[in-house]
């Protein structure tokens with residue numbers, strides 16, 4: 001069978017290599033949609049009011065995830081970006097094969113499950129296309145799909161608008177934490193990856209997952225869900241769904257924000273489940289520090305309270321993260337100063 005699940009047709013049962021051991025299966029439990037995850041209305045503001053700032057801070061403290069509406073990113077551009085991403089996964093297998101790679105160094109790679117496909121015990125029900133998209137160097141753009149024909153133009157414009165949006169959110173968090181102006185400018189936000197997930201309908205969603213339980217290891221992430229649910233967060237001992245709201249942007253502060261905020265902020269534990277009816281496509285954008293930047297609890301915060309974490313290089317955090325099976329608490333423990 002073809003490795004890429006987006007090439008599979010008429011799938012009648014879950015192949016054995018995608019069936020999880022019983023204790024890791026999502027099972028048949030119906031997970032309700034969360035009524036609590038904050039939905040923050042920015043009313044198209046470049047300079048959001050005090051109320052929105054307070055809401056974003058509170059959401060970062062209590063949930064480590066929130067949704068934003070009226071965010072200023074063009075709705076038609078969001079729809080066009082989703083369309084070109086879906087169209088890419090609908091392209092013939094021979095075209096997509098040119099992008100297939102499990103090499104994390106490659107600036108554009110298409111793979112199934114995880115980059116560890118060859119060694120992992122069981123596979124996740126997803127295909128993923130990841131590529132760099134900041135700065136918009138021609139070298140990067142030339143590595144992106146050239147089909148559908150509008151992919152590069154649309155995704156280029158989308159990357160720029162989403163970056164503006166995420167930097168604006170970081171400015172708000174910077175003010176809210178009382179950090180010096182421009183704290184997140186430069187190397188802390190040097191890289192940006194676009195990560196498109198595609199899941200075909202799964203004949204038995206109780207047996208497998210589309211993405212494992214995880215926290216995002218980077219600085220901050222955004223997600224554009226399509227209208228098909230699947231994203232869930234783990235809070236207060238249970239899983240709840242993140243409702244797909246048309247044109248909303250989901251924001252997840254990453255583990256680096258948890259460290260920089262000295263544990264004031266959370267980074268939501270999340271996973272993705274499959275469904276048997278419809279394909280699901282989502283676009284994620286990850287803002288990532290440069291490898292050699294020092295990450296530490298912000299000094300403006302640790303003037304008054306003890307630092308919870310030691311200083312480290314981002315690359316050391318990231319290699320520990322992948323080395324420890326992407327298990328957030330285990331990794332954070334390696335850099336903790338206090339229990």
Ligand SMILES: O=C(O)CCC(=O)C(=O)O
Nearest residue numbers: 195197231270272282284
């Ligand atoms: O596709 C989703 O809804 C979530 C994706 C995600 O969590 C990730 O790519 O890190």
Ligand SMILES: [Fe+2]
Nearest residue numbers: 214215216270
């Ligand atoms: Fe994630």
